Amino acid sequence: xxxxxxxxxxxxxxxxxxxxPIENKLVVxxxxxxxxxxxxxxxxxxxxxxxxxxxxxEQNIDNPLAKGVAFPFVKRLLSFNEIFAEEQPVEVVLxxxxxxxxxxxxxxxxxxxxxDITRASFFSGESPYKYLPAFNASLxxxxxxxxxxxxxxxxxxAGRVLDSEVLDDSTDNELRIAFDFDGVIADDESEKIxxxxxxxxxxxxxxxxxxxxxxxPLADLLMKISNLQKLETERIxxxxxxxxxxxxxxxxxxxxxxxxRVVNTLKSWGVxxxxxxxxxxxxxxxxxxxxxxxxFFDDQMSHLDHLRTVPGVHIPMGIANE
Numbered sequence: 001x002x003x004x005x006x007x008x009x010x011x012x013x014x015x016x017x018x019x020x021p022i023e024n025k026l027v028v029x030x031x032x033x034x035x036x037x038x039x040x041x042x043x044x045x046x047x048x049x050x051x052x053x054x055x056x057x058e059q060n061i062d063n064p065l066a067k068g069v070a071f072p073f074v075k076r077l078l079s080f081n082e083i084f085a086e087e088q089p090v091e092v093v094l095x096x097x098x099x100x101x102x103x104x105x106x107x108x109x110x111x112x113x114x115x116d117i118t119r120a121s122f123f124s125g126e127s128p129y130k131y132l133p134a135f136n137a138s139l140x141x142x143x144x145x146x147x148x149x150x151x152x153x154x155x156x157x158a159g160r161v162l163d164s165e166v167l168d169d170s171t172d173n174e175l176r177i178a179f180d181f182d183g184v185i186a187d188d189e190s191e192k193i194x195x196x197x198x199x200x201x202x203x204x205x206x207x208x209x210x211x212x213x214x215x216x217p218l219a220d221l222l223m224k225i226s227n228l229q230k231l232e233t234e235r236i237x238x239x240x241x242x243x244x245x246x247x248x249x250x251x252x253x254x255x256x257x258x259x260x261r262v263v264n265t266l267k268s269w270g271v272x273x274x275x276x277x278x279x280x281x282x283x284x285x286x287x288x289x290x291x292x293x294x295x296f297f298d299d300q301m302s303h304l305d306h307l308r309t310v311p312g313v314h315i316p317m318g319i320a321n322e
Contacts, residue, residue: 025091026224027136028077031128032096032106033143034161035074036065057102064112065105069161069311070141071113072168073295076175076245078116083245084231093135094120095128097144132156138221141313152317157217159297159313167292167309175245176293177225180284181252181262183299185222186213188318190261195319206258212268213261217317218297219269222248226271247274251287251296253303255280285310 032038045053080090094110094117096103103122110117119135121128129151132140140151140158151158182191190213194202228246235242250273254262259278266273277287284303288296288310297313298304299321304312 023136025089025136026077026221026228027091027093027138028074028221029093029095029128029132029135029137029140030070030074031140031142031144031147032094032098032103034068034070034141035094036068036071036106036109037166038065038068038143041065054099054102057098057105061105061108063105064109067113067166067168069143069164069166070295071166073175073177073311075113075115075168076294079175079245080228080231081116084235087231089228089231091119091135092117093137095131095135095140096120096122097125097128097147098122099124127151129154129156129158132158138224139218145316148314149316152217152315157221157315159218159315162304162307162312162314164307164311165309166311173243173245174247176247176249176291178249178251178288178291178293178296179218179222180296180298180300180303181250181254182213182216183318184216184297184315185218185250186216186262186265188216188299189213190258192319203258206254206261210260210264212265215269217315222271223269226269229272249273249275249277249291249293251277251284251291252279253281253284254278 041053041056044056074092077090078092081088094106096106098106100122103120107120121131127147127150129140129147132151138157140148140156141161142148142158143161145160148158148160179185182188190202190206193205225246225248229248232242232244232246250262252262255278262276279287285307288307293310295311295313296307297315299315299318301314304314
């Protein structure tokens with residue numbers, strides 16, 4: 001029989017001895033449903049109720065859960081703490097709807113996969129979004145559409161992971177992160193013009209101004225990811241043999257002449273990206289299926305719902321979701 005009190009004594013002790021400041025780190029909060037495949041567990045909960053769900057988790061406590069959509073991204077992000085052991089630039093926090101008791105299986109699965117996740121909160125069925133500021137999180141990932149929408153409505157950066165085939169090649173030593181631009185890392189000021197006045201008005205507006213756009217919901221995330229890129233640049237200066245892990249890509253429906261404002265906006269934030277694709281209406285999946293990013297963020301479901309092997313994240317904010 002699992003002793004919940006013993007678990008919490010160990011858990012709190014670990015936090016006490018391993019704690020370090022998170023104010024200057026890249027912090028990503030993930031739900032159990034984003035990190036692991038909970039489809040079987042959810043089916044039991046929905047069909048048989050809470051008591052049977054608890055029994056099922058207890059009976060399977062030593063059976064690791066399968067990898068979820070966000071797993072390859074999270075695993076590689078945490079690898080930066082191994083590469084930059086002194087700086088420890090990344091923290092991943094688990095925010096789970098599980099109760100502390102049923103959450104034991106999740107933590108044992110984390111240990112099974114060797115993920116360096118030590119901070120967690122369990123909410124016994126409640127949405128965890130209001131605690132995001134306490135962890136200084138730049139992003140909250142969940143498979144729950146309701147939790148993500150509530151977080152976004154409260155002004156927090158959140159995304160819903162979409163079902164996809166999980167590809168986690170252990171020989172792949174890169175972390176590839178792809179972003180849409182308008183409504184994701186920049187605000188949707190220009191996107192509103194396109195939606196309301198059409199493509200011609202959009203191009204006229206973008207060609208007439210070089211003013212950087214205001215930050216969007218994932219701007220803080222991008223800037224902090226860019227700090228990892230800068231750590232790699234410093235490492236290369238001291239160790240020419242070092243090979244970059246991180247690739248940041250922009251994949252946008254914009255094309256010339258609207259591309260210049262993207263470049264100017266990123267430059268004003270001090271952000272450099274590895275790749276930029278100005279597709280001008282070409283379907284994004286044509287690029288993404290070749291790139292194989294470990295995560296791709298977009299605010300429009302039309303760009304996400306037909307991806308096959310790319311872990312897509314929907315950002316349900318702005319005019320694209322009205």
